Amino acid sequence: MRIAGLLLALAIGLILVPPAIFLTRVWLRDGAQALPVPPAGANDVSRMSPGQTAEVVKLAEDPARAEEQIVALVRSARERRLPVAISGARHSMGGHTLSPGGVVLDMSGFDRMGLDESTRILTVGAGALWSQVIPFLDRRGLSVAVMQANNDFTVGGSLSVNCHGWQNDTPPISSTVESFRLVTASGEVVRCSRSENVELFSLALGGYGLFGVILDARLRVVPNDLYRAEAHTVDAVDYDRTYHELTGAGQEVGLAYGRVNVAHDGFLEKSIVTILRKVNPAGGPVPFAAPRPNALKRLVFRGQVGSAYGKSLRWRLERLVGETGGGLVSRNTLLNEPSDFFASRDADATDVLQEYFVPVARLGDFLGRARLVLLRHRPDLLNVTLRNVEADTDTVLRYAREEVFGVVMLLHQKLDAAAEAGMASLTRELIDAALACGGRYYLPYRPHATREQFLASYPESRVFFERKRLYDPEGVFQNQFFARYGGSPGAAP
Ligand SMILES: Cc1cc2nc3c(=O)[nH]c(=O)nc-3n(C[C@H](O)[C@H](O)[C@H](O)COP(=O)(O)OP(=O)(O)OC[C@H]3O[C@@H](n4cnc5c(N)ncnc54)[C@H](O)[C@@H]3O)c2cc1C
Structure with a gap:
């Protein structure tokens, strides 16, 4: 018995000691504090879009006064021929919130909220962060219908990229919008919905701030349910079939997402489908946990940087315990996690x-092609998540023309020209792989796509930019995304 006990202790020691030493090393080299997102007008979260802004406009605390300020700013910028860029939380990564030499309107603080309980419609200021919206709804037993997988984005920024997340059975956020108020390029305040200013509704949603300033929006919200997570490991080529079997008709699924293995063994070939099934609580309120950083989860995640062992450790742990450990968790608790819990703290990298x-x-076809591209370029790929998005019938510049899977990649890179050139060339090959599979890429990220790739991915952009010139002939609303892709075909980028 004693020998068996000793052998067991030895075996456990042999299993636990190497990861413990590894994670201690990661802890020692990890920065102590999150790097703040650069201030409005200076840069965005990528720290690779420096802006030479003439002026940053902060809004008054009083919402009525702030609204007058926005209208006055747009009118005066139009007269002075000064371009206006709009800044939410600056988590877009390609200068979408910056316009060189122009004015940056900082929407932070424009965050008034109200709920019509009878219709379950939330009216919310465009500068509100999801981290403010979620607790507000939670107190009323409700939750956001569609948002990103993290909480540190503004409502205005989310509408302007037309975000999506772990919601498995819906189109992007635009499908949850009843209406919004917009300050147009002429400084008028108009309401846009599926029956009023219909064209502006479909242009400003997913419109990257190029059609006006969204002041506030009326969003449909949903009950805050309790979920239990279940994880299924499958070959990536079978993900589509398994996902649809697990989320098909009649199943009470609240959220769902996938992870794809980025470790060496089975690279991009194995995946985990995580399903968050609704559980009927036996009465009583659904518990809500304020976001709490989990130091061990962070170390396991950051340990992947530059390390094949770290990537393999994370994959093994994720398969073993899943993300939520299989316990009960509320929708609001899941949605309320800030992205900076896992973000890089290295000032020389991003x-x-x-x-x-x-x-x-x-x-399966795309993952196979992407695998070959990634094996050739060997970037530091930290994470691949899969999401499901139903067809978007609301916006012009749409990324989901039909039901799609979004393949999200998180890559670590140095902040230098060589790393940026390598990332540009990798990105272009991945875009080609997506195009070859009838797909497209997402626009809020680094602007590495060539203009040809942009047009091939978004043929609707011809209409989008033609309408931009009609609604905003003086070019009041501009940003680096518009400068790069909005010129007439043939113009230099
Ligand atoms: C860590 C991380 C995780 C992410 N996860 C997801 C995800 O799960 N799903 C997803 O879809 N996206 C995701 N994104 C992308 C994210 O949704 C977008 O970058 C989004 O724009 C972020 O909101 P923001 O407030 O930071 O917007 P900003 O970056 O500040 O602005 C984005 C665009 O919206 C415009 N804009 C902002 N406010 C207004 C307004 N009031 N009126 C008009 N235009 C406005 C800006 O001019 C800009 O063009 C992620 C990004 C990061 C960095």
């Missing part, structure tokens, strides 16, 4: 996101 959308039946 994490960049990319996302490719492919028709559901082409997911």
Whole structure:
């Protein structure tokens, strides 16, 4: 018995000691504090879009006064021929909130909220962060219908990229919008919905701030349910089939997402489908946990940087315990996690996101092509998440023309020209892979796509920019995304 006990202790020691030493090393080299997102007008979260802004406009605390300020700013910028860029939380990564030599309107603090309980419609200021919206709704037993997988974005920024997240059975956030108020390029305040200013509704949602300033929006919200997570490991080529079997008709699924293995063994070939099934609580309120950083989870995640062992450790742990450990968790608790819990704290490097959308039946094909590209370039790929998005019938510049899987990649890169050139060339090959599968790439990230790739991905952009010239002939609303892709075809980028 004693020998068996000793052998067991030895075996456990042999299993636990190497990761413990590894994670201690990661802890020692990890920065003590999160790097703040650069201030409005200076840069964005990528720290690779420096802006030479003439002026940053902060809004008054009083919402009525702030609204007058926005209208006056737009009118005067139009007269002075000064371009206006709009800044939310600056988590877009390609200068979308910056316009060189122009004015940056900082929407932070424009965050008034109200709820019509009878219709379950939330009216919310465009500068509100989801981290403010979620606790507000939680107190009323409700939750956001569609948002990103993290909470540190503004409502205005989310509407302007037309975000999506772990919601498995819906189109992007635009589908949850009843209406919004917009300050147009002429300084008028108009209401846009599916029956009023219909064209502006479909242009400003997913419109990257190029059609006006969204003041506030009326969003449909949903009950805050309790979920239990279940994880299924499958070959990536079977993800589509398994995902649809697990989320099909009649199943009470609240959220769902996938992870793809980025470790050496089975690179991009194995995946985990995580399903968050609704559980009926036996009465009583659904518990809500304020976001709390989990130091061990962070170390396991950051330990992947530059380390094949770290990537393999994370994959093994994720398969073993899943993300939520299988316990009960509320929708609001899941949605309320800030992205900076896992973000890089290295001042000389950054994490960049990319996302490719492919028709559901082409997911295996895309992953196979992407695998070959990634094996050739060997970037420091930290994470691949899969999301499902239903067809978007609301916006012009749409990324989901039909039901798609979004393949989200998080890559670590140095902040230098060589790393940026390498990332540009990798990104272009991945975009080609998505195009070959009938897909496209997501626009809020680094602007590495060539103009040809942009047009091939978004043929609707011809209409989008033609209408931009009609609604905003003086070019009041501008940003680096518009400067790069909005010129007439043939113009230099
Ligand atoms: C770590 C991380 C995780 C992410 N996860 C997801 C995800 O799960 N799903 C997803 O879809 N996206 C995701 N994104 C992308 C994210 O949704 C976008 O970058 C989004 O724009 C962030 O909101 P923001 O407030 O930071 O917007 P900003 O970056 O500040 O602005 C984005 C665009 O919206 C415009 N804009 C902002 N406010 C207004 C307004 N009031 N009126 C008009 N235009 C406005 C800006 O001019 C700009 O063009 C992620 C990004 C990061 C960095």
